[in-house]
Amino acid sequence: MTRIEVSLKKLEDRSYSIFVGHRCLAELERILSELELKGSVFIVTDDNTNELWARKIKKHLEHISECVKTISIPPGEEQKSLRTIEKLARKLINMEADRTSTLVAVGGGVIGDITGFLASIFLRGVAFINIPTTLLAQVDSSVGGKTGVDLVEGKNLVGTFYQPRLVFTDVDFLSTLPREEFLNGMAEVIKYGIIMDYDFFEFLEANVEKILGRDPDVLVKTVSHCCKLKRNVVEDDEKESGLRRILNFGHTIAHSVESASNYRVKHGWAVAVGMVAATLIAVGREIIEPDDARRIETLIGRFGLPVSLPENLSSELIINGLSFDKKRRKGVLHWVLPRKIGSVEVVTGITRGEIKNAIEKLQGKSL
Ligand SMILES: NC(=O)c1ccc[n+]([C@@H]2O[C@H](COP(=O)([O-])OP(=O)(O)OC[C@H]3O[C@@H](n4cnc5c(N)ncnc54)[C@H](O)[C@@H]3O)[C@@H](O)[C@H]2O)c1
Secondary structure, X not given: OOOOOOOOOOOOOOXXXXXXXXXXXXXXXXXXXXXXOOOOEEEEEEHHHHHHHHHHHHHHHOOOOOOEEEEEXXXXXXXXXXXXXXXXXXXXXXXXXXXOOEEEEEEOHHHHHHHXXXXXXXXXXXXXXXXXXXXXXHHXXXXXXXXXXXXXXXEEEEEXXXXXOEEEEEHHHHHHOOHXXXXXXXXXXXXXXXXXXXXXXXXXXXXXXXXXXXXXXXXXXXXXXXXXXXXXXXXXOOOOOOHHHHHHOOHHHHHHHHHHOOOOOOHHHHHHHHHHHHHXXXXXXXXXXXXXXXXXXXXXXHOOOOXXXXXXXXXXXXXXXXXXXXXXXXXXXXXXXXXEOOEEEEEOOOOHHHHHHHHHHHOOOOO
């Protein structure tokens, strides 16, 4: 038998920068010119963000490439499908995209996930730039290189790890974001404080009104700090084999609440109650002091996010939904529970009774 070694040890450097600012679109040309992109540029956006922002961004991109084209798709999670990927790939071929082309996502997490995935597989990989326009995309989905689409069987089941060449964030984009979408992102922002940064949690407590009033200076501080925190986690654990798991705080119950409500409960809302539920389980196990737990619940509530569940979402329905959570490994659910503000631990073996108890407390009662 002949043995042939295929040696691929040379590590590819996939480092990139995230730029965060306010009214900084004019700097886009200078920043992008440093990347020395060569070919045509394709903006992928949705019909909302095309009207609001992508047209403006296109004008700036025309300074770095002679050929800049836009592909706009309808907004919404339904677009995150393999069908959309095929349609977009065929469109790119018909528009004469080649291996030197760059795909630029302008939109929320849906557009970022679709465009990143497409960039990772189109012609076996082309350059990808992310310009996130929702708070959730700016603080979460644009950092870390997870891309993908949904299947009927569940969310994000097909995808890749593919890092962008650059992320460009202007908090001015958030000025047009509906309140509900803004709060969706706030749930993730609060999560960072609880899981890994006490000082940031205090910063949020001190700046609730300014953040809700979308004060640009406070937003730049908030978004850039969240990006740094997620950067720290991702640098340590790019492919989610360990530390990155702590980012799932609140998400175990959240996914189940979302599906039990037939996705009528928005993701950020579900994460908010999921974080309170995980905190209640931690209180029950005496992992966290009740005072810290109350502060967590209070901050979530001050931002206008829910800290209780509607009675019609039964604990049975939510608990049964847990078994479909993709974060289950080898039949074991990993729970991220707060130890104190700024620190969490990953726990297994939480009983059905503990979960039921926490959910029932959420249905009307407070901590
Ligand atoms: N890749 C990751 O690591 C990661 C992490 C978290 C979430 N996600 C994914 O992100 C997606 C959710 O992202 P999202 O919350 O940004 O939702 P989204 O992309 O659906 O955007 C929400 C809505 O806001 C509109 N919008 C976007 N920017 C706007 C702006 N500046 N002004 C006005 N309207 C604007 C969009 O058109 C859309 O209607 C989910 O598919 C989720 O799975 C991915």
